[in-house]
Each structure stands twice: as C-alpha cells, then as structure tokens.
Amino acid sequence: MLKGKKTGLRARHEADIPVLQDELGDALTTARATGMPWRPFTPGSSEAPFVVDDTKEGVAHFSVVDLADEALVGTANLWGIDKHARSAHIGLGLLPSARGKGFATDVVAVLCHYGFIAHGLHRLQIETLADNTPMLRAAERNGFQREGVRRDASWVMGEFLDEVVLGLLVDDWTPDPAH
Template identity: 80%
Template sequence: MLTGDKIGLRARHEDDIPVLLEELTDPLTTARATGLPWRPYTPGSKEAPFNVDDTKEGVVHFSVVDLEDGALAGVANLWGIDKHHRTAHLGLGLRPSVRGKGFATDVVAVLCHYGFVVHGLRRLQIETLADNTPMLRAAERNGFTREGVLRDAEWVMGECLDQVILGLLVDEWKAAA
C-alpha cells in the first residue's frame, strides 16, 4: 500500500465494488466525473465502473482507504500513462461521507509520488470541471499549475461546462518537496 498522511492507496478489492457502485454512480456524479452520460449496470456486469482489469496497459486503479480506521474512502487512478513521453493523467473520486477532510489533497500527493518516483514520469496532468473547487484546490496545493481552460468542453446533465487543465512537472514537484 502507498500511504500519505491521511490515506492509503491499495489494490481494488472485490468487496469495494458494491460500495463504490452504490455511492459514486449516481447520474450527476457520473456525468461530472467521467464526462459520459449515466447508464444503469446489471449487477456483476464486466462493464460496470470500478471493475479492474489488471492486464490493461496505461492505467493503474487504486482504492483509497482512510488510514485512521481502514475504511474505504474512494477511488484514484493514474491513466493515459505514456511511457515514451513519460506523461500521465490522474483522477480521483471520494465517497460523500469523507469529503471535506483533506483526503483529496493527500490522494493527489500520493499519486504524484507514484507517478514521478515509481513510474519515472516527467509530467502529470489533471482535467477537471471549472466549478470543481475541491479538486482545483487539491491540485494547486500539490503544485499543479493551471495551464488553460477548454470552454464549453463538457456536456453535463443538460449544460456545457468549462474544463480546466492543470499540469505538474517532475522538477517542480522535486523543488517543492
């Protein structure tokens, strides 16, 4: 397990999936987090979110756990891993019951360590909706720089929203450490 101050990142366990499906797949959360329209999934479906295929290249999925009590706190991933350009994207989703505890900032920090130290990447990127203040705050607290805004880039529940692109280079990360 990779650990931060408040959270740990571990492999996804089979018993995590029903909890995540219950709490992180409502229509608004799905649309905001994935940019895809919500749809229902049959229990046990291989296509349902949060199922992990460990053979898939370019993505690493984690379950986030609260170090204080070991409870499942959410999900995190490093995706779009490009070994040639040494870049990747990161994302996370926290259960409603743990939001506001500083976990997002800690998850981003641990994902940065994982990307830069374990994978030897040189750049990490986050894309998030412009009104996602908690994610923007977590990224900026970890040294990410706002690099641009894609206007009306995401269709979310009947309206177009702006998307913010944030980036962090390994040298900036090292200098801040």
C-alpha cells in the same frame, strides 16, 4: 499499499465495487466525473464502473482508504500513462462522507509520488470541471499550475461546462518526505 499522511491507496477489492457504485455511480456524479451519460449495469458485469481489468496497460486503479481505520473512502487512478512521453493523468473520486477532510490533497500527493518515483514520469496532468473547487484546491496545494481552460468542453446533465487543465512537471514537484 501506497501511504500518504491520511490515506492509503491499495488494490481494488471485490467488496469495494458495490460501495463505490452506490456512492459514486449516480447520474450526476458519473456525468461530472467521466463526461459520459449514466447507464445501468447488471450486477457483476465486468464492464461496470469501478471493476478493474488488471490486464489493461496504461492505467493504475486504486481504492482509497482512511489510514485511521482502513475504511474505504474513494477511488483514484493514474491513467493515460504514456511511457514514451513520460506523462499521465490523475483522477479521483471521494465518497460523499469523506469530502472536506483533506483526503483529496493527500491522494494527489501520493499519486504524484507514485507517478514521478515509481513510473519515472516527467509530467502529470489533471482535468477537472471549472466549478470543482475541491479538486482545483487539492491540485494547486500539490504544486499543479493552471495551464488553461477548455471552454464548454464537458456536457453534463444538459449543459456545457468549462474544464480546467492543470499540469505538474517533475522538476517543479516538491516531494513530501511523508510519502
């Protein structure tokens, strides 16, 4: 398990999948997080969201737990890992009951440490909707810089929304000794 100050990032357990699906798998959350329309999945489907395929290269999926009680609080990933360009993207989703508690900032810090130290990456990137203030704040608290806005880049529940692109280079990263 990778540990931050408040959160741990561990492998996805089978028992996590229905919780994540119930809490984060609704139409609005799916559209906002993935840019794809929601669709139903048969229980147990290997294609369902939150099911991890460990054979896929270029992505590392985690379940996020609260270190205080080891309760599941969300999901996180390092995706689009490009070993040649030494870059990757960060994504996360917190259960509604876990939001507003500083977990997102901690998860981003742990993923930065994992990407820069374990993978030897040079650049990490986050793309998020322009109205996702908690994610923007978590990224900026970890040193990410706003690099641009992709206007009307995401189709979400019947409307186009702007997407903010944030980046962090290893040379600009300040590692937290707690990680």
